[in-house]
Amino acid sequence: MNLTLKIWRQKNSKEAGNFVSYNVTDISADMSFLEMFDVLNEQLISKGEEPIAFDHDCREGICGMCSMYINGRAHGPAQGTTTCQLHMRKFKDGDTITVEPWRASSFPVIKDLVVDRSAFDHIISAGGFISVNTGNAKDANNIPVPKDNADNAFAAAACIGCGACVAACKNSSAMLFVSAKVSQLALLPQGQVERETRVLNMVKQMDEEGFGSCTNTGACEAECPKEISVENIARLNREYLLANLKK
């Protein structure tokens, strides 16, 4: 495959960026999107040019590091797929592919396609945890959990915190991320102790980080590589409303 890539290049967070076009040739359809980037970067390095900076780590769709806005979609055109698991067979020979970083004031660009997602870490620090005294591992079935709750908590916990929800949302809202993190703990007995303070603190932090608000367009759910449901957002609204009534 021969492709034209229009890639956002930005030296650092202070300087303005712009699109630069590159041509890549002999790309295998079985390569992942990031492997195609590796090929391009090898070319750039051999020419003595600065390679394109992009986030990646596990390359097996579970770490949440990769973050590219490909042809107008977070993680590209494939459903329920991270950029690293996106394969070049989803594109056609001769295609022009535009690649941009996540765009949100809360996710400032560090360099090229790399954005700073510390805002998510701050939200987790504000309440995305449970306080327990550690000791010997207990038997897994000591605390009964209804199957439905276990399944829903597990589905919410699948969130890898990549930020595609923020990137795809027209308001750069972090509601899907926050709702997944609140839900996974609110649904389980272990999460009950801090249930109210958690949702209050995490929402407060989310607002302080400057994310927009949810207008229920559903773009986050459609673009989420882990297909987290907007049912979680309704649960977050519910949890927040009830916590405000109690505290």
Place this chain on the structure above:
Amino acid sequence: MTRFLTSSLGKKIVMALTGLFLISFLVVHCGINALIFYNDGGLTFNAGAEFMGTNPIIRTMEIVLFIGILLHIYQALVLTINNNKARPIKYAVNAANSNSKWYSRSMGLLGTLILMFLIIHLKHFWVLSRFTDHLTSGEETLFDEMKEVFESPAVVVVYSLAMVSLGYHLLHGFYSAFQTLGLNNKKYTPLIRNAGLIFSIIIPFVFAMMPIAIHLGWVN
């Protein structure tokens, strides 16, 4: 309470509650106005209008209604400004249609069109009945006034297009209000979605039929 109302979630809940309140108003307004379809020269309709115009509970609710509309508009403006700030640099390429419906992303635009219509609509009927003695003097009834206003084809077109905007605004707003209030459930959400779809077709359709029917002389 301040914490709640200044949070992004609290603001959305105000949007949802005022939105649902305005939806309930639409039902009453549509129901009373549909009395013109009795086709009795506006007799039943005028009686309904008379009741709505003089009943003290309804008069109080009119004030609540205006507060509701203003809150809905104010909160929408605050949220829109914040949301725009959250993405100062837009995407060069954005395939938004592949992840969401256009009307769900255009609530502000649709709302503005409805507001523009509302101003015209209030001028046509509300200002006339509340601030002039045009109707109380017995010169004319509200039904006569409707016939007069809807003589103009331009007015009929504006009213009909406004109802299309209202339909799309409701199509997203109805479901969205429930979602924001935390009412999402595998069993009931499809029901809410369908109720919203039916509501956002029937109410604007019945409303739009009023100027059309009067203009074409189907009702007189």
